[in-house]
Amino acid sequence: MSNPWDPDTVFERVSFVRPCDYCGARFAVFVSREVGSGEEHPYECPECGKDYVVHAALEPLVNLLEPRTDGKQDRYQETLF
Numbered sequence: 177m178s179n180p181w182d183p184d185t186v187f188e189r190v191s192f193v194r195p196c197d198y199c200g201a202r203f204a205v206f207v208s209r210e211v212g213s214g215e216e217h218p219y220e221c222p223e224c225g226k227d228y229v230v231h232a233a234l235e236p237l238v239n240l241l242e243p244r245t246d247g248k249q250d251r252y253q254e255t256l257f
């Protein structure tokens with residue numbers, strides 16, 4: 177699988193902030209991307225454990241920025257496929 181973007185960069189660090197769809201927490205996700213490789217890596221919300229996936233070369237790091245806003249203590253439950 178080829179990446180059409182950044183053909184000159186072999187290794188790129190990317191971070192982004194993601195609000196959790198389930199509990200409303202906000203957390204930063206740090207990933208390393210490598211041109212020409214990379215795969216889907218799972219990570220989870222530090223508050224509720226909801227699973228997400230990011231395209232990256234290495235395991236993503238997650239850093240909680242703001243706690244959950246739904247006022248609950250429960251863990252995300254896998255849905256319903």
Ligand SMILES: [Zn+2]
Nearest residue numbers: 196199221224
């Ligand atoms: Zn969450």
